[in-house]
Amino acid sequence: xxxKEKVLAVLNKEKIDSIPxxxxxxxxAGKLKGYTAREVSTDAEKLIKSLREVNKLYKPDGQPVMxxxxxxxxxxxxxxxxxxxxxxxxASHPLSESTDIPDTIPAATDGRIPxxxxxxxxxxxxxxxxxxLYGLITGPFTLSSHLRGTNIFMDMIMNPDYVxxxxxxxxKVAKAVSGYYIEAGMDVIAVVDPLISQxxxxxxxxxxxxxxxxxxxxxxxxxxxSSFFVCGxxxxxxxxxxxxxxxxxSVDENVDLAAAKKVTDEHNIVxxxxxxxxSVMLFGTQQDNMKNTVDLIDSVDNTxxxxxxxxxxxxxxxxxxxxxxxxxxxxxxxxxxxxxKNYEGSEIEFExxxxxxxxxxxxxxxxxxxDSITCAACTYMKASAVDIKEHFGDKVDMVEYKYTExxxxxxxxxxxxxxxxxxxxxxxxxxSSIIPNRSEFIAEVEKCL
Amino acid sequence: xxxxxKISELMQKGKADEVKQLxxxxxxxxxxPKDVLDKALLAAMNIVGEKxxxxxxxxxxxxxxxxxxxxGLEVLKPAMVDDDIEEIGKVVIGTVKGDLHDIGKNLVxxxxxxxxxxxxxxxxxxxxxxxxxxAVNEGANIIACSALLTTTMTQMESVVKAAEDAGIxxxxxxxxxxxxxxxxxxxSIGADIYTADAATASEKALEACSK
Ligand code: B12
Numbered sequence: 001x002x003x004k005e006k007v008l009a010v011l012n013k014e015k016i017d018s019i020p021x022x023x024x025x026x027x028x029a030g031k032l033k034g035y036t037a038r039e040v041s042t043d044a045e046k047l048i049k050s051l052r053e054v055n056k057l058y059k060p061d062g063q064p065v066m067x068x069x070x071x072x073x074x075x076x077x078x079x080x081x082x083x084x085x086x087x088x089x090x091a092s093h094p095l096s097e098s099t100d101i102p103d104t105i106p107a108a109t110d111g112r113i114p115x116x117x118x119x120x121x122x123x124x125x126x127x128x129x130x131x132x133l134y135g136l137i138t139g140p141f142t143l144s145s146h147l148r149g150t151n152i153f154m155d156m157i158m159n160p161d162y163v164x165x166x167x168x169x170x171x172k173v174a175k176a177v178s179g180y181y182i183e184a185g186m187d188v189i190a191v192v193d194p195l196i197s198q199x200x201x202x203x204x205x206x207x208x209x210x211x212x213x214x215x216x217x218x219x220x221x222x223x224x225x226s227s228f229f230v231c232g233x234x235x236x237x238x239x240x241x242x243x244x245x246x247x248x249x250s251v252d253e254n255v256d257l258a259a260a261k262k263v264t265d266e267h268n269i270v271x272x273x274x275x276x277x278x279s280v281m282l283f284g285t286q287q288d289n290m291k292n293t294v295d296l297i298d299s300v301d302n303t304x305x306x307x308x309x310x311x312x313x314x315x316x317x318x319x320x321x322x323x324x325x326x327x328x329x330x331x332x333x334x335x336x337x338x339x340x341k342n343y344e345g346s347e348i349e350f351e352x353x354x355x356x357x358x359x360x361x362x363x364x365x366x367x368x369x370x371d372s373i374t375c376a377a378c379t380y381m382k383a384s385a386v387d388i389k390e391h392f393g394d395k396v397d398m399v400e401y402k403y404t405e406x407x408x409x410x411x412x413x414x415x416x417x418x419x420x421x422x423x424x425x426x427x428x429x430x431x432s433s434i435i436p437n438r439s440e441f442i443a444e445v446e447k448c449l
Numbered sequence: 450x451x452x453x454x455k456i457s458e459l460m461q462k463g464k465a466d467e468v469k470q471l472x473x474x475x476x477x478x479x480x481x482p483k484d485v486l487d488k489a490l491l492a493a494m495n496i497v498g499e500k501x502x503x504x505x506x507x508x509x510x511x512x513x514x515x516x517x518x519x520x521g522l523e524v525l526k527p528a529m530v531d532d533d534i535e536e537i538g539k540v541v542i543g544t545v546k547g548d549l550h551d552i553g554k555n556l557v558x559x560x561x562x563x564x565x566x567x568x569x570x571x572x573x574x575x576x577x578x579x580x581x582x583x584a585v586n587e588g589a590n591i592i593a594c595s596a597l598l599t600t601t602m603t604q605m606e607s608v609v610k611a612a613e614d615a616g617i618x619x620x621x622x623x624x625x626x627x628x629x630x631x632x633x634x635x636x637s638i639g640a641d642i643y644t645a646d647a648a649t650a651s652e653k654a655l656e657a658c659s660k
Contacts, residue, residue: 081549081574086600089549091574150552153509154516157463198508198552236504278599278629315599 003050003061007132007307008187008268011247015304020299021330022134022272022309023323025054026067027087027316032434034083037316044118045332051119057320057433058327059376062132062188065120067313068112069138069192072173073146075111076104085316089416092305093149101165102147103171117184124185132188134227135181139193140170140211156203163207171211175218175254182224189219190227190250194312197232197254198239204240212244220247227272231312235260242267252311253277258299265305272307275326281310281318286325286419289293291340293329320433321419324377328370335371335404343413344405350410357427363448365389365398366424368408371402380435381421388441394444451475456489461497461560463513465520465594472521480526486565490521490573494563498648501556509550515559536567538658541583542593543571544627547603550597553627553647557593560651566591566658577607581615593624594640602629606638620655626650 001009006020008013027037029050040047047066055063070088074080077094095102105111116135123133138146144166145152155163163269178189196208212228219226228246230237233254241249242263248270251260264271275281280292293308300306308330314323329336342348355364367385369378382400389398403420411417415427422432426448430436436444459467468490475485497514500506508567540561544554551573561568569587571579585590592612596602605625612618623640635643642657644650 081547083547083600086547086598091549145620150512150555152513157511157513200507200510203507203509233504282599 002130003059004128004130004132004187007062008225010305010307011188013268013270013305019303020061020132020307020325022062022064022307023054023060023327024064024067024090024310024312024314025051025058025323026064026313027085028314028318029054031316031318032320037086038082038084038088040083041066041087042112042115044115044122047115048122052122052126055123055131056380057325057377059331060131060327062134062307063123063127064134064136064190065123066116066118067136067192068116069136069142070146071104071112071116072138072143072177074086075106075113076143076147076173087313090146093145093147095147095166096149096151097161099162100310101162101169103169105176113177113180117180120181120184120186128178128185133186134188134190135178135184135186136190136192136229137174137177137181137192138159139196139229140167140174140215141197141199141208142193143170143173145195153198156199156207160206166213167207171214172213174215178215178224179222180221180338182219182222186224188225188227188247190229191215191219191246192229194229194231196230197234199237201236201240204237208418209240212241212246216244216246229312234385238263240268243270248272248307250274250307250309251261253279254311257296258301259407261300261306265301268305270305270307272309274311275308277311277313277315277318281322281326282315284322286319286321287340287343289322289325290329290336293326294333294337294340297330297333313407319419320377321422324370324375324420324433328375332371332374335374339403339409340431342409344388348406348410350414351407351449352411354411354414355427360426363392363396364425364426364443365396365445367398367400367421368412369400369421370403372402372421375421377433377435378421381423381431384435384438384441385423388445391442392425392445395449451478451480451485451489453485453489453492455653456485457493457496460490460493460517460521461514463510463517465517468517468617469520469524472524472614476524476528482525486522486529490518490525491563491565494518494560495648498560498563498651502646502648503548503557508556511556515562518559518563537565538590538654539567539569539587540573540591540593540654541569541580541587541589543580544573544574544595544597545601545608546574546576547604548596548601549573550595550600550627553597554595557626557647557650560647561593561654564651564655566651566654574634577604577611580608581611581617584612584615584621585615589621591622591624591654593626593654596625596627596630602627602634605630609639622654624650624654626658 030040250272253276
């Protein structure tokens with residue numbers, strides 16, 4: 001099955017024997033190619049190159065094109081503050097002092113929608129057969145708050161009709177933008193509404209039930225699948241969210257995935273989540289990420305109607321090897337479970353002997369991989385080393401250590417290898433996770449000849 | 450006799466006009482305004498804070514209760530004699546530079562006010578220098594910084610440094626909070642107090658001011 005087939009099968013509520021993996025690489029995609037958050041948020045070419053790299057290294061079954069909740073707001077008059085290592089932020093609210101309801105609907109040619117569409121079409125052409133592509137729109141409640149500011153919370157109690165009218169307007173915007181993205185080839189439209197976590201189930205029923213159901217109906221009738229993304233502690237709202245009838249829901253680490261899944265299972269809705277973004281993905285080690293993912297998969301009653309994804313938009317600086325670790329743990333759960341066990345079991349002693357790196361006869365290239373057959377990034381890393389070995393022939397030595405062998409895990413511990421895949425030359429870390437280009441790799445080896 | 454319980458209940462429901470009226474009635478009856486404040490309004494805010502912490506009420510309910518509290522305060526304040534409004538403590542609060550999440554910060558502010566502290570709100574996207582400048586000008590006891598992004602929480606360290614540079618570090622308590630912030634992080638940057646929620650934050654702030 002291709003990744004796309006897996007995602008769509010699960011969203012069609014079919015039982016399959018693997019779990020789809022959906023890395024939310026928004027601006028983080030840029031990190032893989034050395035572009036800043038601002039560059040991938042404004043430059044189609046750089047964005048597409050970065051998304052291609054995500055597809056290559058992270059082997060996603062499904063992949064978002066842009067994770068930017070400011071696209072609609074920018075067009076509708078909110079000022080944005082730009083950042084090099086995070087998506088832009090809304091900094092002003094055009095309706096903060098007025099209760100007018102706007103009537104402008106963003107056109108496909110407005111603001112950064114053309115950039116988004118261009119990237120979608122390029123991704124569709126390249127990966128449309130193999131990867132389920134996600135188009136993300138700003139949910140009606142979060143868009144309302146972008147326009148109105150946090151007054152919207154008080155309005156819910158003091159001026160409920162106004163809030164309902166503003167939400168209806170934002171539903172029109174949501175439908176228009178979904179339409180553009182579906183036409184550009186998106187398989188799934190994710191309605192992203194972090195603010196939903198901040199209101200009670202009663203307020204959800206009163207204000208959100210109808211507008212969200214309308215958006216999901218529209219997406220379904222346009223031939224695409226849908227997802228309801230929320231961030232924050234939305235535990236109390238999982239059941240009401242299910243009732244708006246999206247094909248899937250995605251939650252972050254503030255929600256207990258196993259408990260929420262019991263609720264989504266009752267409604268026959270797919271749930272996605274929720275590798276912790278900060279404590280694990282950003283600050284944890286690769287081991288932590290693999291372990292956390294395996295534990296997460298083990299925590300749920302059953303793995304039907306399940307997608308594994310980061311909690312929300314991935315912070316820009318997440319180490320690449322951490323995401324690779326999660327990917328391996330989703331796709332090769334049994335193998336990674338063994339690795340984690342072997343790593344944790346400190347009883348494995350390294351039985352070999354490390355080379356005398358200071359006195360080698362020729363340059364020695366060591367490639368450490370999770371498994372160069374199943375892990376895409378590892379395959380590329382290994383291939384680049386094989387290529388270099390061919391280039392230099394007998395003048396260098398090259399070896400691969402796969403993490404699937406307990407002795408190789410022990411070797412990694414002794415050598416303090418923390419990131420896989422990685423390449424060491426003469427015992428020193430030279431490359432990790434991001435595949436070196438050929439000429440720099442050759443130059444690096446020549447220095448040691 | 451004024452029914453503190455009733456005022457508290459109405460305030461928790463955000464019934465601002467009723468709260469205002471009942472506060473005025475209480476004053477008519479000759480009830481001490483300080484008592485109305487402590488036993489009705491601030492007591493109500495405490496309950497709201499606890500309920501929010503336990504996920505029983507959400508952001509709109511807290512904001513609306515705070516509004517009702519302010520309506521009540523409006524009638525009580527002018528009636529208070531000077532030693533009733535003795536200043537318990539002054540707090541300068543804001544969300545750090547680069548960060549525009551302000552919901553949590555606003556709730557912390559409300560809970561601080563609910564403890565009778567004076568709060569100067571600098572808003573969101575506040576630079577370290579601005580925090581310190583305001584603290585100096587206002588003679589604040591506490592600087593409270595909120596950050597919701599891992600990329601902006603490091604700004605808190607700059608606030609601690611700026612306070613050192615301005616020579617006020619030993620005079621102000623620096624409090625930090627927001628979803629990604631932890632006790633450990635607080636210690637590592639040399640800030641003084643971290644709490645995970647607004648209700649506890651207000652208790653700690655009160656303690657810090659009464660030292
Ligand atoms: C609502 C929300 C938004 C709203 C903000 C609206 C507003 N005016 O504040 C919007 C939609 C605009 C938004 C935007 C973004 N957000 Co946002 N957002 C959230 C969300 C869902 C809830 C935050 C919130 O308001 N919680 C409710 C309040 C009451 O809780 P709180 O802030 O934690 O405050 C409590 C305590 O922490 C404490 N406290 C708070 N401050 C202080 C201060 C002191 C001194 C003390 C003692 C205590 C204290 O008391 C409070 C009450 O108990 C969180 C999810 C989460 N897990 O927190 C994401 C989250 C914070 N956002 C996130 C992101 C990535 C973004 C964006 C970059 C999104 C994007 N991709 O475009 C932008 C960037 C904005 C920017 N530069 O500032 C990430 C941050 C990831 C990270 N670790 O860096 C989070 C964690 C979501 C996630 N899981 O990915 N967001």
